[in-house]
Amino acid sequence: MENKEILRKRVDELAARVNGKVEESLDFLVLTVQAPYITEVLTAVKNFEDVPCDFLHDIAGVDKLEHFEVVYHLTSLRGPQKLRVKAIVDREKPVIDSVVKIWAGANFMEREAYDMFGIEFTGHPNLRRIYMWDDFEGYPLRKDYVTEPPEVRDKMRVRKGED
């Protein structure tokens, strides 16, 4: 069997177990699951027979307005398999399990998603802002984050009493 077919079969089996949805998007196979299943899914995906997706490429947060998505891009250094796992996270209470225990490399990526979207990764060893300063308020990449227009920004830059 082709690599792609085996991967499809394994992902279909997994999706049936965790109530997920499988689709194809360009060259990636996409598995969408609810946030509570993520540790189970990623552990299974890492240990797929014949087609392990064991290299974590990237973690991206996406704001879909009604919910957040945490998108994991997985590949392997030993095969052509490529898998995108999407976890749907509640917008009001964005909490998801951290995958640092599965891939140590998730550390910075999760901190970035926390910084930009405010998604809490439970079990993360050092969940603090990575780009913005510690007492920064708000989460810049959320769609409802208000960036001030240039006029306001220019006014803010003038120090008090200098007008």
Add this chain to the structure above:
Amino acid sequence: MSDIYTEGTEELILNMGPQHPSMHGVFRMIIRLQGEIVTSIEPKIGYLHRGLEKLAESRTYAQFIPYTDRLDYLASPHCNLAYVQTVEKLMGLEIPERAEYLRVIIAELARFASHQVFIASSALDMAGWTAWGYPFRDRERILDMFEMLAGNRLTVNVMRIGGINAEPPEEFWPALQSFVDDMPEKIEEYYNIYLGNEIAQARMKKIGILPKEVAENLSITGCALRASGVNYDVRKNEPYGIYDRFDFEVPVLHGCDTFDRNMVRLMEMNESLKIIRQAMRDIPEGPVMAKVPRVIKPPVGEVYHRVENPKGEMGFYIVSNGTTKPERVKIRAGAFVNLQCLEEIGVGTYVQDLIASFASLDAVLGEVDK
């Protein structure tokens, strides 16, 4: 015999950066020392954060190309390439053969220039002033060629969605030919003056060990991964553009140390020259731009595409909602992820070795901080 260097008295907390010549930009780390041994490292980044991902959401697809130059500014055509190829993949756009070849030539020149800066700055971090000058002297020739192509030297902005900006001027080809002819000798020179130097070898060998399993677990990519004995290069394993047409080797070393991370890059420079020579031989005549609609409106969907940057793998994840502006652009910067191994390679070594190890990761803060 008691040794003041290893037998610590009390813990010392040392702040390095963000303004420090060995920090390659505005990287900052807080290190704890016992004597002169590093016991913990806390990297602090974000001093150069410009919010490129947020900016992308308010720009059209074509308008975002110059911003990608500001990611890895030492190899800006590579960031252009990663981005435009992602958009092309999303749109299903075919680009002309000549443009593909020119892209490869430009990208490999940029890789060469980036590795030259790496060798120069890495030598400088170990006080190798002489070795600093030689690569910079030769890099000027690449920058001159970039100036011929696009008018810019550092942030080149040469790629377009559907091709490259313009047909190269006539004087470009002789300049490229003489560059390719001269460089093998110069690479030897870099080796002799820097990596072949006994003092440099003593400073770098068996220092900053990054074992293979740890590197894979930490999602390390690029030269740092190949110096840890993993034979993986996106150009070979998942060729993008026309890289499958070229005959080149992927240098892999098994030392896992600072020296090998330097050496892999030097060896890669030779391979880049090989690719450029083949591209110059095979390049066809024709247009350099595809027929692209005036308003770029990719279909609804999402795409992830990655290329082999000099600093590691760069990936773009674009979510399109069918309008002229992307809904989300996520940049996977190689250097940002690679920085995670700093603790692994730095803890337990001397401060001076930490500087050399950090230099061997070749982090560029424009890319790390986005």
